[in-house]
Amino acid sequence: MSIKPNIEITDDGTATLRHPVFGDTYHSLHGAVAEAEHVYIQNGLAMVHGPKARILEIGFGSGLNAWLSLLYGADNSLPIEYCALELYPIDIHIAETLNYTDSPLFMSLHTTPWETPQQITPLFRLTKYASDLTAEMQPWTNMDFDIIYFDAFAPDTQPEMWSNEIFTRLYTCLIPGGALVTYSAKGIVKQALRETGFIVKRLPGAPGKHHMLRAEKHLIQP
Numbered sequence: 001m002s003i004k005p006n007i008e009i010t011d012d013g014t015a016t017l018r019h020p021v022f023g024d025t026y027h028s029l030h031g032a033v034a035e036a037e038h039v040y041i042q043n044g045l046a047m048v049h050g051p052k053a054r055i056l057e058i059g060f061g062s063g064l065n066a067w068l069s070l071l072y073g074a075d076n077s078l079p080i081e082y083c084a085l086e087l088y089p090i091d092i093h094i095a096e097t098l099n100y101t102d103s104p105l106f107m108s109l110h111t112t113p114w115e116t117p118q119q120i121t122p123l124f125r126l127t128k129y130a131s132d133l134t135a136e137m138q139p140w141t142n143m144d145f146d147i148i149y150f151d152a153f154a155p156d157t158q159p160e161m162w163s164n165e166i167f168t169r170l171y172t173c174l175i176p177g178g179a180l181v182t183y184s185a186k187g188i189v190k191q192a193l194r195e196t197g198f199i200v201k202r203l204p205g206a207p208g209k210h211h212m213l214r215a216e217k218h219l220i221q222p
């Protein structure tokens with residue numbers, strides 16, 4: 001069952017969505033693409049140095065992070081294995097109105113089937129899971145990831161998503177030296193990530209925001 005969030009235009013001219021139940025926007029109102037580029041691409045994907053990148057995204061939503069990752073992979077000849085979790089998939093007609101690109105590849109991110117890997121381009125393989133991050137059983141727990149895009153709604157809106165228990169599960173599926181990146185730099189988020197075992201780095205935030213977090217898994221386990 002899909003949802004129909006409202007569309008809003010952010011300060012950089014790119015669209016975001018507002019969730020009909022939670023009331024939060026999917027991106028910063030200071031700029032949707034600007035935020036996604038800064039947090040997830042420049043401070044996340046661009047810092048993966050292996051021959052390929054294995055990405056886990058929490059909250060597929062508009063597909064913007066997946067789209068920017070696909071573009072980054074194409075520009076840098078980097079094969080990408082992209083897994084994304086989403087409990088509330090958006091209606092396909094809403095996705096069609098997002099102003100990120102005219103490329104039909106963007107819509108293929110949305111129309112492609114769920115739960116099985118789909119080769120979107122020769123370099124970009126996508127698996128979308130329609131599942132709840134807070135559920136006991138997770139389809140991704142036996143996989144290895146280089147980077148996690150933690151793009152849940154704000155900790156005040158959905159505190160259950162930012163728990164030590166969830167961060168512990170995410171820590172386990174990162175490779176040593178891997179990292180989780182998120183737009184939120186709230187004190188309780190930093191604390192939960194530190195308690196989980198991450199090395200937490202506070203970095204300059206996207207336009208209009210002071211900070212973001214990059215939480216790294218130790219290269220050698222303590």
Ligand SMILES: C[S@@+](CC[C@H](N)C(=O)[O-])C[C@H]1O[C@@H](n2cnc3c(N)ncnc32)[C@H](O)[C@@H]1O
Pocket residue numbers: 025026027058059060061062063064065085086087088089131132133134151152153154158
């Ligand atoms: C801040 S939005 C970001 C979405 C996406 N990364 C984007 O760029 O559009 C948070 C996303 O988390 C999803 N979400 C909320 N609760 C969830 C849950 N329990 N499990 C998985 N996804 C969830 C929402 O539906 C929404 O798509």
